[in-house]
Amino acid sequence: MRDKRVLWWMLLGFLLVSLAAVQVLPAYAESTPVSVAVQEQERQVDDESTADHTKFEILKQDFKNAVEVTKACLSCHTEAAKQVMATYHWTWERTDLPTGKKVGKKVVINNFCVAVVSNWRRCTSCHAGYGWKDANFDFTNEELVDCLVCHDTTGKYKKFPPGAGHPVYEPKEFPPGSGKIWEPPNLSEIAQHVGPTSRNTCGACHFYGGGGDGVKHGDMDSTLKAPPKEVDVHMSPEGANLVCSDCHYKGTHRISGSRYHVTAKDPHGKDLPVPDENPATCESCHGLAPMKDAKLNDHVDKVACQTCHIPAFARGDKPTKMWWDWSKAGDKERGVEKDENGWVTYDPKKGEFIWAKNVTPTYLWFNGKMDVMTLGEKIDPTQEVYINKPHGSPDDPESRIYPFKVFRGKQGYDPVNKVLLVPHLMPYNEEDKTAFWASFKWGPAFEEGMKAAGLSYSGKYDWVETTMYWPITHMVAPKEKALQCGDCHTKGGRLEGVPGVYIPGRDRVAWLDTVGWTLTGLALLGVIIHGGMRIATASRKK
Amino acid sequence: MRRVYLYTRYERFWHWAQALILIGLGLTGAEIHGVYRWLGFEEAYELHTYFGWALVVLVAFTIFWHFTTGQWKQYIPTLDRVDAMIRFYTVGMFRGEPHPYKKTELSKLNPLQRLTYLGFKIIIVPVLGTTGLLMIYYNRLPEWGIHVSLGTLAAIHTAAAFLLLAFFIVHVYMTTTGHTVFSNIKAMITGYEEIPEESPAAGD
Numbered sequence: 001m002r003d004k005r006v007l008w009w010m011l012l013g014f015l016l017v018s019l020a021a022v023q024v025l026p027a028y029a030e031s032t033p034v035s036v037a038v039q040e041q042e043r044q045v046d047d048e049s050t051a052d053h054t055k056f057e058i059l060k061q062d063f064k065n066a067v068e069v070t071k072a073c074l075s076c077h078t079e080a081a082k083q084v085m086a087t088y089h090w091t092w093e094r095t096d097l098p099t100g101k102k103v104g105k106k107v108v109i110n111n112f113c114v115a116v117v118s119n120w121r122r123c124t125s126c127h128a129g130y131g132w133k134d135a136n137f138d139f140t141n142e143e144l145v146d147c148l149v150c151h152d153t154t155g156k157y158k159k160f161p162p163g164a165g166h167p168v169y170e171p172k173e174f175p176p177g178s179g180k181i182w183e184p185p186n187l188s189e190i191a192q193h194v195g196p197t198s199r200n201t202c203g204a205c206h207f208y209g210g211g212g213d214g215v216k217h218g219d220m221d222s223t224l225k226a227p228p229k230e231v232d233v234h235m236s237p238e239g240a241n242l243v244c245s246d247c248h249y250k251g252t253h254r255i256s257g258s259r260y261h262v263t264a265k266d267p268h269g270k271d272l273p274v275p276d277e278n279p280a281t282c283e284s285c286h287g288l289a290p291m292k293d294a295k296l297n298d299h300v301d302k303v304a305c306q307t308c309h310i311p312a313f314a315r316g317d318k319p320t321k322m323w324w325d326w327s328k329a330g331d332k333e334r335g336v337e338k339d340e341n342g343w344v345t346y347d348p349k350k351g352e353f354i355w356a357k358n359v360t361p362t363y364l365w366f367n368g369k370m371d372v373m374t375l376g377e378k379i380d381p382t383q384e385v386y387i388n389k390p391h392g393s394p395d396d397p398e399s400r401i402y403p404f405k406v407f408r409g410k411q412g413y414d415p416v417n418k419v420l421l422v423p424h425l426m427p428y429n430e431e432d433k434t435a436f437w438a439s440f441k442w443g444p445a446f447e448e449g450m451k452a453a454g455l456s457y458s459g460k461y462d463w464v465e466t467t468m469y470w471p472i473t474h475m476v477a478p479k480e481k482a483l484q485c486g487d488c489h490t491k492g493g494r495l496e497g498v499p500g501v502y503i504p505g506r507d508r509v510a511w512l513d514t515v516g517w518t519l520t521g522l523a524l525l526g527v528i529i530h531g532g533m534r535i536a537t538a539s540r541k542k
Numbered sequence: 543m544r545r546v547y548l549y550t551r552y553e554r555f556w557h558w559a560q561a562l563i564l565i566g567l568g569l570t571g572a573e574i575h576g577v578y579r580w581l582g583f584e585e586a587y588e589l590h591t592y593f594g595w596a597l598v599v600l601v602a603f604t605i606f607w608h609f610t611t612g613q614w615k616q617y618i619p620t621l622d623r624v625d626a627m628i629r630f631y632t633v634g635m636f637r638g639e640p641h642p643y644k645k646t647e648l649s650k651l652n653p654l655q656r657l658t659y660l661g662f663k664i665i666i667v668p669v670l671g672t673t674g675l676l677m678i679y680y681n682r683l684p685e686w687g688i689h690v691s692l693g694t695l696a697a698i699h700t701a702a703a704f705l706l707l708a709f710f711i712v713h714v715y716m717t718t719t720g721h722t723v724f725s726n727i728k729a730m731i732t733g734y735e736e737i738p739e740e741s742p743a744a745g746d
Contacts, residue, residue: 490576501692
């Protein structure tokens, strides 16, 4: 009797608790902010590592310079430097596979800061090494590899802009006259807190290409350190929270993905279980039929994922540079000018700029191959001069319609030898007066630049407009923000002018439409006349 | 006056269902073609595809109906009295002359209707349907050994659509040329048409 009563009470209690749970739990799930869920997901870096670098005696020393740190790293990581030295991060030079031509930062010329040669110590602040300040840098010295620039987790390691890859070892001012003092980093602390690369470490160079935040790429700037989901669905802490190496890493320090050889179409698809050579393509994770709608998937043979899923570039906090006119540089009286947004539009050291945010890309057929101009190549100044030119055509099965940032500028060329000129911008040292940023004279700057590049210079210079293409692949928007059908399937839409493909809504056979509408008009006219005559003659009917 | 049962229940259903579907296809198709903007391309495309599939189903049933009922014989073309028909529509009608063709249950289509509807059934609709389906499955055509460009398919589809539009305009107008302005439409709704017993004496 009593047992039964207990049983009933227990049942009643169980029912009440269940009811309460049903009421409360969904409410809890709904109210959990996305950020909490993300925090829970966030990679537990320290937990994953099998080594605690704060426990290594060798890292507790008072490092004289960063090279000493590398020596300490290599005492355990014996193969690391060899691996890095085999990569583009170290060589700044690569072989373009189809042509065998040497390309890469070392040998190309562009319309931003133009060329590395003769400007080494400024440019090489983004070299994964120490001390590349002239043509004699030792590319075989393992101790010159910079481990910290990629593996610092403290955010306190900074390479000094004109330091040829070194951080400062005593307080220094940069930019000169700015009053901004660069303090020497605590190398021991940093060395004890190394870890995997992050958006911050990669971004320290890649977000600032061209000499400033967001200047070069258009689809990369410092916003990507922690972007809102709207800006980049992959890298956003509220999104997939991916870091660069989740896509751009192939093991043993090798990096996948290259602007010199883009994978515009990846017929291999998903890289698990069997990877291909480039795990950084969209298809590597999303496969070959990534969308739910079959008709949308029909587009992937001709339209790159980026075309629809990156509706605009420079969508973060920073604008990107669209135009750079070096010919206007040197007017110190004009001084630095800014527009209403506070963006620098004139700098006597660099010339005139145009910036833009939320830029609609230019769309071209692209098969991933780039014609890249290198130092000393002949140009025809009467034609458009291309710094690089994407290959591709509608008839090429490797090509897809791909988005680009088109960057234009004006830069010096030799009207006699018909080559783009290498300007010596960054003085080698305080005594060097040939550099443009020391004397503000182009003659000696071009002369020294060309001499350093081993190229002949007629002594005459003029200005020529040049064009450079930047494939757009980052800043992928959430799918709700992707382009809609009507953005391209219309007259005057996004893909207006892209040749060789019939786009319903954009295209038609003009004469057929004329014939068709004429026929329609005649039919209407016919019935109107016929009907009118019937009404007019109705009285005759009895 | 004689009440003739011309159109059976299925035939009337078929006619009006097809009319609705084709009007839907025409409106959405014109938007896809960029003639005007209302629903937006995506919505227009989706509706157009749904209407297209609906037409496929309807046509499948109707082909079955044609052959099981023997109604296909109504469409056997003939040139018999076509000249009289043409004369009636161009001249006789305005003089109040009687229609030269007498509708009966066994032969409800006049020679011009036979020719036009047959063309509609064996040329315009099949061409539209075939090119439409080929465009839906465009990316799989190479696998199936079919090599044709989207532009060509779209052009043929458009050409047939214009023919259909012209047919539609004339067809709707012609419904008013019956015994009374609405007698033909009434017949297609109720199935029965009122037909004069004997035409009044020819020539007034």
